[in-house]
Amino acid sequence: MIYDSKQLKTLSVLFEKYLCECQYSKGLRPRTLAGYSEVFGTFQKIVPEVITTEDLSPQVMTVFFKRISTRERIVGRDTIRIGVKPSTIKTYHNKLIAFFKWLEENNHIENKSLTEKIITPPEPIYNDERALTKEDISKIIASIALNTTHNEFLYKRDMLIISLLIYTGVRKTELLSLKVQDVDFNQRSLFIDGKTSKSKKSRSIPLHITVIMHLKNYLAQRKARGTTTDALIISSKRDKGFSEHGLKNWIQKYRRLSGVKFHLHQMRHSFACSLARSGADITTIMKALGHTTMRMTERYLRSISSENSRDYIDKLSY
Template identity: 55%
Template sequence: MAEQTNKIRNCFERYLTECEYSKKLRPKTMIGYREVLNNFLNLIPEVETPEDIKPFMVSEFFKRLGERAKGNGIELKVSTIRTYYNKLMVFFRWLEEHDYIEKYSLSKKIVKPPNPTYEDEKALNESEVSKIISAIALNNSEDEFMYKRDLVIVSILLYTGIRRGELLGLRTYDIDFEERTLFINGKTSKSRKSRFIPLHYSLLMNLKSYLKLCKKRRLKCEHLIVSSRQDRAFTDHGLKHWVDKYIRLSGVKFHIHRFRHTFACTLAKQNADIISIMNVLGHSSTLMTERYLRSIKSENSRLFIEKLSY
């Protein structure tokens, strides 16, 4: 019975139960952990109990993972390796803390993979933003409500930098027109922290115009972003379809998170301090915020350099 209790998959299920009910991790996060461990156990079948895990097996796992990806015509990214490593290490430390394996037998001996380096620009430039907005206008030239709704979606993303889940979780009462703020409920946030975001004047005007049409339609759904056909909340599937549609119509390859990078970089270029950017994005440290600012190149300092005087 004791041997059965220590089976690695049983341990992992207990770990996920703790994550769900004690740590209150989001379902998507837990799906990610489950995917990583299943891949690890499928590619390293010799591991049946926690005691079977040896430090060298993690490197072997990444080797086999890379070979499998190559066989499918895919290159295993450094960022993917680092993501897998982070998730595995969290579970391994949990095994150590709960005495399933000797303390530090894994966490101090496994070689950490390098941090990924990013050369690609994540932020959208002015031309790309213009093309997306133009596509919205042209696609909805005969449907005022859809034009206003889609414009509000883009405006919220550009002027607040909120995440996909935060956007879909917005309620109409989260907008305070008097204080000019948008409330982000921690229940919809990756960081689990609630925060208020100051609202730009253009976004305020777009919100007022959109909500006026919602009232005219007598919509009762409390969600801010609603379905195009029914009086109900816009879904994650609907948002994916929305992105695919405007990629096709605008010719700009983008995803929701690129707007978040755009917002952060634009603030930085306007001389916003990193603490303010961190707080409005809902980050817990400036290290994550700095990753969002990688699209700012040295050329952007030209204006400031030219103003120098000694």
């Protein structure tokens, strides 16, 4: 496609080039690319008057953040909400700044200090309890046991899924990408391929005895079914790996049956907090989660309050 000189300065055209570089040069995952596209799409919708690079300025970003912080939007069927969460503001800022810095580095804008002049929003303060309680997890496990009695395969597969989530802290993409050969019973470990991980780094997670038990039961059931696919978690109807859509239905099913309004990523938070409460140091937790910085790990541990130090304080002796 051939663009004229005016089109070459159009943000939408440049953003396509930016995404292409992110995909083929930086090797970013499709989900990450989709996140960038979603944020840029929101930016275009909120400030439609910004069309070319010449329209960009620090003031434009102020206008953008003011508008998304005060606009009304409909959530669900008829719930009206105003603005967005501080964490969403921070996400918008980070993704747009990455694009603007690319514009600067590739000489697409004359203002080389644009990103330096854009005000950085404050770090969001998290007060919510992200980790699930033991009671919540018990309810989910009980709902699996009670509602799969008619299907032995479903029981063993779904018990494996929940045990992998709470005892290894794997991400959704990592869970769906697991292969049978990633399980090492001799080393009692689970291999996470960096190609399927957000951090792009491979890691091995030690397996809890409970996970090993469910793995052996499930693999025996797989064998009895004559399964040929190498995907570890498989569909109940076809000889193929469990899909993202299938996992979404899985979550909705057990949210309804257990009465616990959970989402998959909360299992990861629960895993991290359980390790911390068991005395694991933050470096160990960081490695298990596959994080590259302790700062990210600390966000996962925000469910742990000062009250959790009581048992350790009671054991102090000088």
